[in-house]
Amino acid sequence: MSYNNILSEVTNGIATITINRPKKLNALNKETIQELHQAFDAADKDPNTKLIILTGSGEKAFVAGADISEFADFNVGQGQELAAKGQELLFDFVANLGTPVIAAINGFALGGGLELAMAAHFRIASDNAKMGLPETSLGVIPGYGGTQRLPQLIGKGRAMELVMTAGMINAETALNYGLVNHVTTLDDLMPFAEKLAGKIMRNSSVAIRSAIKAINANYEVGVNGFDVEIKAFGACFGTEDFTEGTTAFLEKRKADFPGK
Structure with a gap:
């Protein structure tokens, strides 16, 4: 463009x-x-x-x-x-x-x-x-x-x-x-x-996207940032990035995050 x-x-x-x-x-x-x-x-x-x-x-x-x-x-x-x-x-x-x-x-x-x-x-x-x-x-x-x-x-x-x-x-x-x-x-x-x-x-783009949302929630009127964090934290467990990140850690190698 x-x-x-x-x-x-x-x-x-x-x-x-x-x-x-x-x-x-x-x-x-x-x-x-x-x-x-x-x-x-x-x-x-x-x-x-x-x-x-x-x-x-x-x-x-x-x-x-x-x-x-x-x-x-x-x-x-x-x-x-x-x-x-x-x-x-x-x-x-x-x-x-x-x-x-x-x-x-x-x-x-x-x-x-x-x-x-x-x-x-x-x-x-x-x-x-x-x-x-x-x-x-x-x-x-x-x-x-x-x-x-x-x-x-x-x-x-x-x-x-x-x-x-x-x-x-x-x-x-x-x-x-x-x-x-x-x-x-x-x-x-x-x-x-x-x-x-x-x-x-080098880090998970999926996790970073969730972190931005959770941090911003702290500054939104009427929004409980802790609740947003809890839900976002839990959602991470269903991502391919979480599987890759934890597997790489246990295997003592560098993670190759798929961004999913």
Whole structure:
């Protein structure tokens, strides 16, 4: 499939999705959000894809925010629809994807860009990265899940400060806050992401898909995450991956998971 604003390729089981609007610092517009949805959906349905790395083109920005020109004249109803549709199409979609998603933050991740990175299952950043939610400086608040995911990741107090000041933090501060898992040089960012991907891909893709669902359940209102875990744990016993994993362990050999 060809895209206007992103690049997507699969190599050795890793789908790399790159937001490719360098002249706009990879800002998110409606078309880009739709294309990202299509690319993530295609990767998740591809049996040859075991992991997805999301990054931005160039050396300046992962995603520098949303394309403000598209919604500067919106009314209340249009604003609500923009947030609802965006969350459904992309941000919540990515967060609940069964295929693991690593965000490789290679520069500015601001507004919708940071919200997209936070929707990924975890994040790594280059040492030149800057992150923030500057929406209050525009008279609006984060609308793609930022007010919910940021406090889950870094705590309520720090999230309140970051949103209210509309400030930016650097990669080292993001690491200390727990917003990112690792910081590397820009040159090492993608090789490091691929190394992490390799470690993940050695394990059962079926079990990982269930683990993502169980972990996410802890953050869903009205859902008992422990119950979800118990059911998912039991379901694993009926998979070919469980049979292979336990047999390989008892036979003292490396497991060759069929992904079923």
